[in-house]
Amino acid sequence: MTLVLPLAIPWFAAVALAALDGRRPAVGWAAVASLAAALVATAALAIRVWTEGPVETVTGGWPVGVGITLRADALSVLFSLLTLAVLVVCLAHEVLSGIESRLFPALVAFMTVGLTGLFLTGDIFSFYVFFEIAMVSAYVITGYGGRPRQISAAFVFAVVNLLGSFVFLIAIAATYHVTGSLEMGQVAERIADVEPSTVILIAVTVFVAFGVKLGLFPFHFWLPVVYASVRPAVAAILSGALANIGTYGVLRFGADVFPRELEFSASALVVLGVITILYGAMQAMSRRTAPEVIAYSSIGQVGYVLIALAIGGPIGYAAAVLYAILNSLNKVLLFLASGLRGWLVGAAFFVGVISVAGIPPAAGFFGKLEVFRAAIEDASVTLVALLFLGGALSVVYLLQIYQHVYWRPGGVAAGGEASPVVLRALTFAVALVVLALGLWPEPLLAASRAAAEVLVGGPE
Amino acid sequence: MILLLSAVVAVLFGAGAFLVLKTDLLRVVVGMVLISHAANLTLMASGLTRGKAPIYPLPNGEVSDPLVQAMTLTALVIGFGVTALLLGIAYRVYETHFAVDFDRLAEEEARREAELEQEEVSV
Amino acid sequence: MSLPARVSAALAALAFVLTLAGWWSGSPGIDLPWAPSLGLRLSFELDGLGVLYSLLATGIGFAVVLYSGAYVPLHLEHQQRPHRDEVRFFGLLLLFMVSMVGLATARDLILLFVFWDLTAIASYFLIGYDRQEAEARTAALMALVVTGVTAVLLLIGTLVLYAEYGTFSIPELVASVEPGGTVTLAATLMALAGLAKCAQVPFHFWLPRAMAAPSPVSAYLHAAAMVAAGVFLLGRIYPFLETSELLLDGLVVVGFASMFVGGIVALTRDRLKQLLAYSTVSQYGYVVVLYGLGDTVGVVGASFYVIAHALAKSALFLTAGAVAEATGERRLSELGGLRRAMPALALGSGLAAAGLAALPLTIGFFKDELFFQAGVERSPGIAVLTILGAALTFAYIGRFWIGVFLGPTRAPAHRVSALLTGPVVALGGLVLVGGLLPEPFVALANAAAEASLGAAASVDVFYHLDARAENLMALSAYAIGAAALAAPRVWRAAAETCARLGERLGPERVYVATIRSLNETSDRIHGIEVRDLRTRIAAILVPGGLLVLLGLLATPTAGAYTVGSLDRGDTALVLVLATAALAAIATTLPRQHLTLLLVAASVGFSLAVVYAFLGGPDVALVAVLVETTLTLLFIGVFALMPRASLRRLAALRTPPTRRWRDPLVGAAAALAAFLVVWGALSRPSVGESVAEEHVRLTPDAHAKDVVTAILTDFRGLDTLGEITVVAIAFFGIATLLRRGRLS
Amino acid sequence: MTSLLTQVVVRLLLAPTIVIAAAVLAKGYSSVGDGFSAGVIAALGVIAVYLVLGAEQADRLLPVRLAPVGAIAGLLITLVVTFSSVVRGEPLLTHAPPPGADVIHLGTLELITAVAFDVGVFLLVFGAVVGILRTVALARSEAGS
Incomplete structure (x- = not known):
């Protein structure tokens, strides 16, 4: 029951919402309430997982492998919680600023179904199905504002990600062929007996699929246009909720399903990660609008996750999880703030800025801390130096854009009418959460550590 | 047979990729259809057994792997849904830009960026 | 207030x-x-x-x-x-x-x-x-x-x-x-x-x-x-x-360098706050040197120095602010003679300046005494450097105070609030108190040093009226400093050159140039990305293919691939597969959209036949239905667009630069797909397929068709997901085309 | 435009199409076909009417306005079947009757919840496919006006 509710609530809600006119505030709030209910259900599930260990069920009560396994472990509940929280905030933000399309709330609810489902499933094909539910909703949500640039962005986004999806599908077929199973546990067990030369190709294919989703260099080019041209709340949804597919995917498949291949390709991943960090930073450096800087920055930030993942082990995985989560929070905050004007907005944006730059007391500091710790435990001087360089670049470009937008007379945020107070309050609340997590990081640290234990195959 | 199926998958994928590179958005959509065919064929080909249709009463001899069939079915339907949506988006691109070619869109993007870069980065 | x-x-x-x-x-x-x-x-x-x-x-x-x-x-x-x-x-x-x-x-x-x-x-x-x-x-x-x-x-x-x-x-x-x-x-x-x-x-x-x-x-x-x-x-x-001794020596070097750079540049600055800022660089240079020299004297000296400097420097900055508020001037060259208009300020900041210059009866005297003592304990060379540093301080701080308060009045001052002068006088007073009653301050410094050293520190300071080294050093510092003040012409040109050299080659230049070149590089690579990458799907296919190739190269491939067997019964299947492949290749040729569509549909229909041959009648049926519906949908969308647009689109020529690139990228993508798929299909499964369980359990699900049983029962969740996707596609199209209206 | 004959034939064909769809749906459990194919077949019948008679006439002739309702209802039915077992304390998507139990037959139709599941799939697919094509058709007439 606890396992099924987080999935059932948004699914029923989505269907119900599809029948209603989402432009009406009441419907919008109903959607927010249903997502909040799903959040509560997920929290209940998370507490159970943290205290009692993983929760598992197989559809129809069939033996494992025959039915679809749904499994909640510390990693999946953490990502579910984060994603739902992000979606609740973003949807509330959009409701407050006025929804323009009838079906927007329903589509967000459908995306929630997809995301929750893919976090909670323990079956690789079912993962694909949920992944498509989330992605298809995302394609529509991207184009929802209806401005020409948004529509062409939606098209590029859809084509590129579909390409990724089909590549992923091929990888699933290949995995099934060599293991005879779709259940992640069985697959992981059996794949250890398959010739490495075959598995590495499958693993690379999976990586390419998630790389596209993550906007990893060199698969990133679709991302800035999309993030910079959609509405702020939509950008926040895409970067804060949807992009978690990519990080969760590389973590789950990399560390859980293909651990041998992950270890084998660690140095290649580090190289890619470093290039991603530097490339993202260099692109972000002189961009003139906040959304563009944030978009490129989010490309760069994924590099840190990748590097932490490649370093591996309890510390590396914990760092990767923590960084991924903080990154998603930061992006939500920055995108939401970037669309607003008026008192306190600059402060909220600044909190996001220092959080991305890893400056305390914002929560992002602990992400940087963990990544550095992982790199130092790995005793890699070059890597530490490169991470340092990436961090330094991020300080420069983030502060540049902050000053460019909020300090300069004639900066975008200097003029114009102030946004509604409620919107600013909501965004500021997100900023406070980022600060609070920086001041009291223990819950996040403990949760990411528990998630990392799942990945290293610790206490099950 | 393994080689042949792989080769056909490759041809489908390659032809799809070629079309996806075109500047004409409608061709891009057709290219995506071909790539989805490649994925579906891979799914079907990844069956561990080949034989008659797996319907009770079971025929003599081997039956074909039902699981890959179920997966292919699901993938087909999903492919249908996303292709339909992609077509819809392509049409919207036409409606909003009065053009369905990537080159035109790229030009617009470059122009926009150039305008932005008129401004000095001063902090 | x-x-x-x-x-x-x-x-x-x-x-x-x-x-x-x-x-x-x-x-x-x-x-x-x-x-x-x-x-x-x-x-x-x-x-x-x-x-x-x-x-x-x-x-x-x-x-x-x-x-x-x-x-x-x-x-x-x-x-x-x-x-x-x-x-x-x-x-x-x-x-x-x-x-x-x-x-x-x-x-x-x-x-x-x-x-x-x-x-x-x-x-x-x-x-x-x-x-x-x-x-x-x-x-x-x-x-x-x-x-x-x-x-x-x-x-x-x-x-x-x-x-x-x-x-x-x-x-x-x-x-x-x-x-x-x-x-x-x-x-x-x-x-x-x-x-x-x-x-x-x-x-x-x-x-x-x-x-x-x-x-x-x-x-x-x-x-x-x-x-x-x-x-x-x-x-x-x-x-x-x-x-680490080396590290401490490094601190000494950095400290002296800062002391002299800061001191010399301070001598040349005209703006009050600039002068004071460089003075701070120089003053903290003392502290760093003291930590570098180490031992009890050094560490206590460092802590004591910080106290003395804090009192004096804050007073001087507040003075600069008050002067600017009173006169509107911020430059030494525009100021002078303010002792008449602002006597209290002159007194307070005079005490502070005296403190910094280490004159007796101020707390500053002891800071320099400890400094000299630590220098002497180390080596004569260091001792000489300490004297020179102190002399520099004497000179620039003297220049500051004399320039502002003595000489002819240049800028008239109007009255300012007592709150602007009060704190200066109070801080100046503390500088004096520290010179008369140094004990509490020294106690504080000792306590601080104890924390650094991990051992009790009990350095004491008194006025010694004898010819000990520290006193002589102080005297020579005053003398050199006073001489410098008296004869600015001797050093001015040299100091200005030093300062200019620093501006020309100094680290600030490096910083500014770095920031500028970062931004310029960013603009440049962004231009490349926007022009050549933003809408280019090839940018995904090519690196994806390369990664696959990399994976292939990284592992041994001997015996990884098998051709598989073909028997006589497969002839028909081979033919249909060939048809599908040929039709796929043919899709790259037609110009007209309708032709393209029909060729593409023929790929789909051939594949449906392939599925039937592979033992999947359910799949074949759905493939045919899906292909039909999609074709109709394509036609519907084509019908929505004006003929002229379609014709123009059909007439688009691939630019010559891409005429070779596109087929090459396509071929590379095909190759990558081929390698992955062939590689996987060549491997037999390491375990028994779960599908056998499905076949066995189908009667339990009250079904006869195993595929349907999987779809509605065993893996019904996938089906639910799949139809959800279809529903979203419907809602999505309605959102895009009709602002979300469904009927 | 289209000849009278086609118009008549299309109308006549609609009924058998629906019957075939129903048969595919009902027999899905024992032979080829399932809710999805049934839905698409039925939708194709409607689409044929659309193509021949045009959107306005077809709208008048058939209750296609209800397509979205069908789609939503179908999804809802499937969802209810999927999650209702959870309320009974069983894993989700546990069909009734359980393995080994007797199934009530109604002619050739077996009364099991899996059939309800398939009916939901049918309704959704039918509604969605008709809905998609109708949206495209309506977008055209709206763009024209």
Whole structure:
């Protein structure tokens, strides 16, 4: 029951919402309430997982492998919680600023179904199905504002990600062929007996699929246009909720399903990660609008996750999880703030800025801390130096854009009418959460550590 | 047979990729259809057994792997849904830009960026 | 005074009193768990070093707040800004104060780092307080970039220690470190962060820029907060520093370099605050040298020096601010003779200047005495350098005070609030008190040194009326300094050349050039990305293919591929597959969209037949249905678009540059797909397929068709997902085409 | 435009199409076909009417306005079947009757919840496919006006 509710609530809600006119505030709030209910259900599930260990069920009560396994472990509940929280905030933000399309709330609810489902499933094909539910909703949500640039962005986004999806599908077929199973546990067990030369190709294919989703260099080019041209709340949804597919995917498949291949390709991943960090930073450096800087920055930030993942082990995985989560929070905050004007907005944006730059007391500091710790435990001087360089670049470009937008007379945020107070309050609340997590990081640290234990195959 | 199926998958994928590179958005959509065919064929080909249709009463001899069939079915339907949506988006691109070619869109993007870069980065 | 100013003053005073009380009563401090996962503790303690810097932060802070109460409203008025901006000023100042106290008392390196960066943030906003001015923005950015980036070195150093000793607790680390590479590395990194913060060469350039801040901010920043934090850190990590002689010697070198660079440039500056800023660089150079010389005298001297400098320097900055408010002038060359109009200010700042110049009867005399003593103990060469440094100080500070207050009146002064002069006089008074009654100050310095050294320190200072080395050195410093003051022509040209050389080749140049070239490079590579990448799907296919190839090369492939068997019964299947492949190739040819569509549909229909041959009638049926529906949908969309558009589109020619590229990329993608699929299909499964279970269990699901049983029962969740996708596609198309209307 | 004959034939064909769809749906459990194919077949019948008679006439002739309702109802039915077992304390998507139990037959139709599941799939697919094509058709007439 606890396992099924987080999935059932948004699914029923989505269907119900599809029948209603989402432009009406009441419907919008109903959607927010249903997502909040799903959040509560997920929290209940998370507490159970943290205290009692993983929760598992197989559809129809069939033996494992025959039915679809749904499994909640510390990693999946953490990502579910984060994603739902992000979606609740973003949807509330959009409701407050006025929804323009009838079906927007329903589509967000459908995306929630997809995301929750893919976090909670323990079956690789079912993962694909949920992944498509989330992605298809995302394609529509991207184009929802209806401005020409948004529509062409939606098209590029859809084509590129579909390409990724089909590549992923091929990888699933290949995995099934060599293991005879779709259940992640069985697959992981059996794949250890398959010739490495075959598995590495499958693993690379999976990586390419998630790389596209993550906007990893060199698969990133679709991302800035999309993030910079959609509405702020939509950008926040895409970067804060949807992009978690990519990080969760590389973590789950990399560390859980293909651990041998992950270890084998660690140095290649580090190289890619470093290039991603530097490339993202260099692109972000002189961009003139906040959304563009944030978009490129989010490309760069994924590099840190990748590097932490490649370093591996309890510390590396914990760092990767923590960084991924903080990154998603930061992006939500920055995108939401970037669309607003008026008192306190600059402060909220600044909190996001220092959080991305890893400056305390914002929560992002602990992400940087963990990544550095992982790199130092790995005793890699070059890597530490490169991470340092990436961090330094991020300080420069983030502060540049902050000053460019909020300090300069004639900066975008200097003029114009102030946004509604409620919107600013909501965004500021997100900023406070980022600060609070920086001041009291223990819950996040403990949760990411528990998630990392799942990945290293610790206490099950 | 393994080689042949792989080769056909490759041809489908390659032809799809070629079309996806075109500047004409409608061709891009057709290219995506071909790539989805490649994925579906891979799914079907990844069956561990080949034989008659797996319907009770079971025929003599081997039956074909039902699981890959179920997966292919699901993938087909999903492919249908996303292709339909992609077509819809392509049409919207036409409606909003009065053009369905990537080159035109790229030009617009470059122009926009150039305008932005008129401004000095001063902090 | 406005309400925020009053509140801030009260809080600062309260904090000062509490710190004193805590010191006297020997408060046990706070120790609470913070993040047990990392072993972090919220651990604070008022040890000597903590008391010293807390007292400075709150005490000088109190004076600065009082002064600001009068200064900030005037400042805002000049800038035509609303009065409510005052709240931000005092809020930030309090934040600054809190972070300094936190920094000074933190017993956990991560906690320390948090406060370290907090001081940087507070100073960032205060330096950029006049954000409408480009100068202030640049200065704020520079300050935060230099100190914020180097701060990461402190973090890395901390983590290096953690990796070795498994704790962030400073007392535990102090107890367990042993001299060695790890500690030296960590200490070096941390020291670099400290040196950048206290504006030592070559990181010094941010500090003179930071003069864009309002004067009270400068006073606070230099005397008791941001910059002082740098030397505080050296005192805090002294136990790690002293494990390496080389590192300590490095500090001596950096310290002297800063002392002379700062001193010489200060001699040439015309703007008051610039002069004082370079003086700070030079003064903290003394402190760094003292830590580098080490031993009890050095460490006590360093702590004592910080106190003396804080009192004097804050008074001088406040003087600069008051002078600017009274006369509207900020340049030495435009000022003079203010002793007549502002006698109290002249007295207060005269005492402060005397303190800095180390004249007897001021606290400054003892700071230099300890400095000389430490120098003499090391070597004659060092001793000579110490004299030269002191002489420089005497000269530039003399130039400052004489230039402002003596000589003919150049700029007339109007009356200013007593709050602008009061704090200066009070601080000047303290400089005098310290010269007459040095005991409490020395006790404070001893306590602070005890915290750094881990052993009791009991250095005492008296006036010795004899010809000991320190006294002689002081005299010679005065003499050289006075001579320099008297004959500026001798050194002016040389000093100006030095200063100009520094501007031309100095680190600030490097910083500015780096930032500029970063931005230019960014524009350039962004241009490439926008022009050639943004809408290019090839950008995914090519690297994807390359990665696959890389994976292939990385592993042995011998025997990985099998051709598989073909038997006679497969002829029909082979034919249909060939048809599908040919049709797929044919899709690359047609110009007309309708033809293209029909060829593409024939691919789909051939594949449906393939599925039927592979034993999947269900799949074949659905494939046919899907293909039909899609074709209809395509036709529907084509019908929506004007013929002319389609015709124009069909007539589009591939540009010659891409005529070769597209087929090549397509072929590469095909190759990658081929390798992956063939590689996987060549491998037999390592385990039994779960599908056999499905076949076995189908009767249990009351079904006959295994595929349908899987779809509706075993894996019904997939089906639910699949139809959800179809539903979303419908809703999506409705959203895109009809603003979400469904009927 | 289209000849009278086609118009008549299309109308006549609609009924058998629906019957075939129903048969595919009902027999899905024992032979080829399932709710999805049934839905698409039925939808194709409607689409044929659309193509021949045009959107306006078809709208008048058939209750296609209800397509979205069908789609939503179908999804809802499937969801209810999927999650109702959870309320009974069983894993989700546990069909009734359980393995080994007797199944009530109604002619050739077996009364099991899996059939309800398939009916939901049918309704959704039918509604969605008709809905998609109708949206495209309506977008055209709206763009024209």
